[in-house]
Amino acid sequence: MNRTDKFRDECGVFGIACHPEAARHTYLGLYALQHRGQESAGIVSTDGSQLHRQRGMGLVADVFDDRRLAELRGESAIGHVRYSTSGDSSINNAQPIVSESWRGPIALAHNGNLLNNERLRRQLEGEGAIFQSTSDTEVVLHLLARCPNKDLDQALREVLLQIQGAYSMLIQTPKQLYAVRDPLGVRPLCLGQLEDAYTVASETCAFDLIGARYLRDVAPGEILKIENGQLESFFLPSAPHPAHCIFEHVYFSRPDSTVFERSVHRSRYLMGRQLAQEAGVPADIVVPVPDSGMTAALGYSDESEIPFKFGLIRNHYVGRTFIEPKQSIRHFGVKIKLNPVKELLKDKKVILIDDSIVRGTTSRKIVELVRWAGATEVHLRISSPPTVSPCYYGIDTPTHRELIGANKTVEEIRTYTGADSLSYLSLEGMQKAVSSKGNFCSACFDEKYPIPISRDSLQKRLFETEEESAKH
């Protein structure tokens, strides 16, 4: 739906080492990860001595063509897809970032967010560093350049000990590919194998496309190095237990992926079943908000034995810009993306399933649309708990002020959306659905932040408006 009314994953990463078609497979891997970031795409390859980079604004399939892929010579490559902001600055922030230092060229592709970025940046600036982007990735490159330890393995470890936050990073040098995951394993990162080559990706759907075999997750705190086709691992000091981002299972990841060693589809389906158990209501049909509510709606329907119906049809031809009529059309914004099937909704009591409510504006429009199509009752069911707090670990969430769940009671939200009833899945229900053994971060639902948030970050998220943050 309206992408700005969903939490947004900020990045997807992919890498492959020692494969004759490294750049092409990275391109395919990024293509499979396109849902994790649609505004810029980039690949850096190595031919053993030099790094080659191609990047651009837009979808993977638009940024790369045969010519650009051909310039990405060599048998090892890393790639990145991301959301970014408009304007000239954006291409500067597009990843992978490449820098030259006394260590030689290094490229970095990052999914996550550093919490002590501002402090490190001020400190580095104090020492005379200059910055050419606003990305926290640049901080890591500065730290690597300033670390005197000549051994890159050691230096990397030292640098990672200085940074705090959630990160899954790929690092490409002329000879090595490193895959790094923070000690809590907040963001996903998987290891696969394609013939003799190792490959890493944010989600396993990337492996499926290229025909690679999923081996295991890169472990929390693991620094994995691939050199000369060999895998080597060393570790950061371990955290007591991981804190995987539960929202990957709620919404971000593709349902056909295995994330945190668990099927995303299964989690979502069970969330739907659990929701039906917790918040059943007599009705005629269960209708998902496509595509985010699909799997949970199926679970809800199976559990409640209320028939599942495609009562809302998603338009697949939505362009980037859309010209609106001058004279307003009722529900235009939502109708350009969704159309109700009146045949199904007319005179029905409808249970409408979505994965989450962020600002509430879109939910309100959908409820209106369903009612306009003839539904007599609209019961909104959300397959996760109210989102009450922003994410600081690499997810683009609105500020506290804009999160409807942070500012209104469930009943107030119901009133706002215009639904006849509204229920969210309970925190316990959600954790049950992912078989949590305390290994998930659900801070956006319960404010229990596994990594302490700096005052800087807090201030930023609490008070800035979306427009302001768009500048960065």
Place this chain on the structure above:
Amino acid sequence: MNRTDKFRDECGVFGIACHPEAARHTYLGLYALQHRGQESAGIVSTDGSQLHRQRGMGLVADVFDDRRLAELRGESAIGHVRYSTSGDSSINNAQPIVSESWRGPIALAHNGNLLNNERLRRQLEGEGAIFQSTSDTEVVLHLLARCPNKDLDQALREVLLQIQGAYSMLIQTPKQLYAVRDPLGVRPLCLGQLEDAYTVASETCAFDLIGARYLRDVAPGEILKIENGQLESFFLPSAPHPAHCIFEHVYFSRPDSTVFERSVHRSRYLMGRQLAQEAGVPADIVVPVPDSGMTAALGYSDESEIPFKFGLIRNHYVGRTFIEPKQSIRHFGVKIKLNPVKELLKDKKVILIDDSIVRGTTSRKIVELVRWAGATEVHLRISSPPTVSPCYYGIDTPTHRELIGANKTVEEIRTYTGADSLSYLSLEGMQKAVSSKGNFCSACFDEKYPIPISRDSLQKRLFETEEESAKH
């Protein structure tokens, strides 16, 4: 899925008369009809004395921008989306076609196919006519120019009596908008109202987007004229009974549309139910081939009480051109569009539902993919009968030689696709699902052509290869 392995609707039309934002609403109407043709789009408007045209190759949202819409002055407009073939000729064939004659300027947007086109064309050429496109639409304009009757209503009637075939046409002159449908009503055409303005469209989903109210279908054989905001109707000699294209309900139309005064969703759902009754098989899950098999699969699941599962995920970011790796990847062609959810398919007996099998190549790949994902049995169920014969009424179908249903038995097709079992919906079952009272054309299933096919057309379809036909 692979669009070239589906029958393809060749066009969608939209018109609106006497509305201050005629061009913008036509743009929106075409946008809602985008599934009927994605390769060119065009709009002609009238300011009361002159016609203005804008057209281009590509999607509606890409062809039109504010500037182009602003040039489409006036309060009446017609538009067209179509499939077309590559190369320079295509933009010439893009519709609406505009011509100047002693009658003044006339624009025509056509959905359908004229059966005596070749004969009329030869006859017109014999009289010295020149043609600038290969489109049968141009024949209609020639006939209008040669008809001596000064009254356009009469002339149009006379011309339509000369042409044979399936057509839903919109005609725009500086003062009038005509909407015409062949006596059998093969292709759909609906009439709606938006405030004081009348609007016509191939499907009602176009009305939904702009907020127009569906009034009724333009009747088979009806010539509907809108002038000065008034509706007027006259008729061609009536056919004994209509012959609506049943494939609109099987596959072409959007499920949220009302087509031939019947909900498309409902037809498809009932086809699924009927299929389950006719061709049940013990299995663990029912999986649709997205998006074509979605609604029927739901019907099948409901009837069979075998759970419905999203076992195949469609990739929404498929670009126009896609760069393949040099080294072949197993199932690449289908995986770039679909990914199996292994969690769901593994160790399962799967009923795979699709709407039709054309050449069989894609079905074969999907069956392989589902098996590769771990399914122990794959039972392919098709929610329409075998397609045994080409369409001559405006649908892009392969030649007889290429239609697997025309050349192999069901058992041979099963063997080809690699499924454990294969069943099609029966002809009677399909007709029951659309509540047919003999008012549908199902010639592609039963070879009962309601309009006689000329030898020319027959020859063409029987022997030409796809490449050759691509030229026209």
Place this chain on the structure above:
Amino acid sequence: MNRTDKFRDECGVFGIACHPEAARHTYLGLYALQHRGQESAGIVSTDGSQLHRQRGMGLVADVFDDRRLAELRGESAIGHVRYSTSGDSSINNAQPIVSESWRGPIALAHNGNLLNNERLRRQLEGEGAIFQSTSDTEVVLHLLARCPNKDLDQALREVLLQIQGAYSMLIQTPKQLYAVRDPLGVRPLCLGQLEDAYTVASETCAFDLIGARYLRDVAPGEILKIENGQLESFFLPSAPHPAHCIFEHVYFSRPDSTVFERSVHRSRYLMGRQLAQEAGVPADIVVPVPDSGMTAALGYSDESEIPFKFGLIRNHYVGRTFIEPKQSIRHFGVKIKLNPVKELLKDKKVILIDDSIVRGTTSRKIVELVRWAGATEVHLRISSPPTVSPCYYGIDTPTHRELIGANKTVEEIRTYTGADSLSYLSLEGMQKAVSSKGNFCSACFDEKYPIPISRDSLQKRLFETEEESAKH
């Protein structure tokens, strides 16, 4: 300079028959003729049975790429460059035009203007013809299709007898290439040879680029046919004497071309010398308005022995659209294209040479600019007589009302431009410079139209404004 303040040639044509790289050489030929038309370009080739067309808006080098040239299969091709007007209609009017009739496919590329076009068109429309462009070229195709004579040579002759006007036409059928020139030979058309292949072009500069040898002009009234590599000629009834467009020598053609069997450079140089004899004035330097006044200025300088100086520098990077500052800059419109060399102009008496004055607006700005740069006197000298009447033979001239020479005396024009003195070359002087033996049309200077002008055309040119004419 400001192109809208010059007469504009409307087209250039090029053809080559029986050469293995027909399309590529046509592309190069059009490239050399680019100065004759910069807004659209098109090529039609034949592979012996089918015609292939590629055309587009813009410069030759932008319209064609390797892929498009590769689609222009075959060993014979014709091409066309033209000016055209903005909007969607333009691409329809882009040439060559191709039509299909009982004769089979025919392509036509036309440089010129038919004087009885309107009458023929009305007559054809009366007989039921439809038109899809506003180009007079389409009329010729209609006449060909309606001519019952099966022999194309004969039919072509019959059709040409029906049309009146100035034309140099290339016609491509699957087997033949025809090059046709009106009986007065108004517009140029040259015949050349490249190895065994014959080639035709508006100017010889096209032959120079591809290395072809200039043989002779296609004669006035000649119909030249190339088939199977053989040249054959037949003729229209001859005119008493030709009427070559003298403006080709004044401004349109490239100075390195031979046009009407005479060096363009030589004509222009002699116009300058003649002008100095007729209208000498004491001064310090002779300065051409680049590039139109270059050659004549050199002649003037040589004759007058006043030094030639590049006092105005032309900017070569002028883009299509140019963003102006909001706050007006003095002389901005002209300075964006020309910059005065103050070092040269300061405190000098300047003789400024241009080829013609059309509306006078640009001349006025240039005089101001030269004065602003410090010139103490500015003597404007024009190397042709005052343009007093529009052209009806294929040149884009403003209406009578807009032509300053048609409405003001020389002294009034001088006052308008702000020059200290103004002289034009005399009619006799110009004719002497081109060694005219009565074989030139100079109707734009003397209103002696060699082909009678229809009332239609006259009305049109006399009263319509530029905006109105832009529609056609």
Place this chain on the structure above:
Amino acid sequence: MNRTDKFRDECGVFGIACHPEAARHTYLGLYALQHRGQESAGIVSTDGSQLHRQRGMGLVADVFDDRRLAELRGESAIGHVRYSTSGDSSINNAQPIVSESWRGPIALAHNGNLLNNERLRRQLEGEGAIFQSTSDTEVVLHLLARCPNKDLDQALREVLLQIQGAYSMLIQTPKQLYAVRDPLGVRPLCLGQLEDAYTVASETCAFDLIGARYLRDVAPGEILKIENGQLESFFLPSAPHPAHCIFEHVYFSRPDSTVFERSVHRSRYLMGRQLAQEAGVPADIVVPVPDSGMTAALGYSDESEIPFKFGLIRNHYVGRTFIEPKQSIRHFGVKIKLNPVKELLKDKKVILIDDSIVRGTTSRKIVELVRWAGATEVHLRISSPPTVSPCYYGIDTPTHRELIGANKTVEEIRTYTGADSLSYLSLEGMQKAVSSKGNFCSACFDEKYPIPISRDSLQKRLFETEEESAKH
């Protein structure tokens, strides 16, 4: 002509402070300086607190549109045009470069070349600096960030004392615009005034376009600061005398510019006269190689009293890429850009004037072309001495090995080009033409480098091939 066979200026800069249309005027200024760099263009503006940047590959008129200019808010701006190399890296090297440090944001636009760049870079890398481009401009930003002096005036002075080389730099901070020129004043930089605003530019032609008044050159070693509309100046330790690049007068600058407080046109004209005195030869005509030889040819003609003729016509429509025929065409490469006027050249003794010979390949082709057009003798005259040594001060010259003047005697070069005679202007003659009082650098002609060349740079220029250097 073939741009790769000329020395190429690498950059042009423009800045304006305290003008309400700062960005638009910078755009116009860059447009006038387009001849100094055609491959990328960029502007940075300041609104008093933030810097805004827009840049892109291509011509100024293509890179900027209304939207992009509107985003360049504020009343002060600097801009840059440059040559650059293909591939992704180029946009990273496009200027102005912007960085963030403890001093806040700083933008820098640089025309020139630092000679101790490599050493400084190694030193900075040793201290932990990371580099994101290969541009020497980035070194300056690093030095500024590392300089502890809080006063930016002082810091800038300290940093400039560390760098060696030829530079004209513009620096934009949120509040100040600095214009800096190296102590020898190698590259040009002019100061102008537009109403109350100060403006700086590489050449005065930029002032002419926007209507600014030229005040004076920024002095060698001057650091000029504009803040709050006030001008302030301070200086680096002075050099004994300046070393202005004489090649600006030979070829780079526009003839309508005043450069180094001297008319470029005048210098070039006098070079031509001097050349005639030194190397006269009996002949029929003097023909310039357009456009580089134009002004000198006029001087030569005036001095020798041999008539000046436009014997070679330059094609103005050369696109970026040009498709060649498969079968080779004689002189194709040069004919696509130049066409000989046979009328003028036939049976003539021709003196051909060009400004310089770099590799000799193009001169050879032009001589052949002129001879092919019928010239009986071709005397090549070059309006500067042989170029015997590369430039290290911001000009793109080939390596020593490729410079024909560095490797062959004049007689050998004559043989290579195929001319009947060849003469260069003497060093003394050239210096006389620019009225040199020892204030010019003519190292490319006499190897007297006014700034010592590091071994690094020397190595690089002496041995690398063009392909290798293209990477930087």
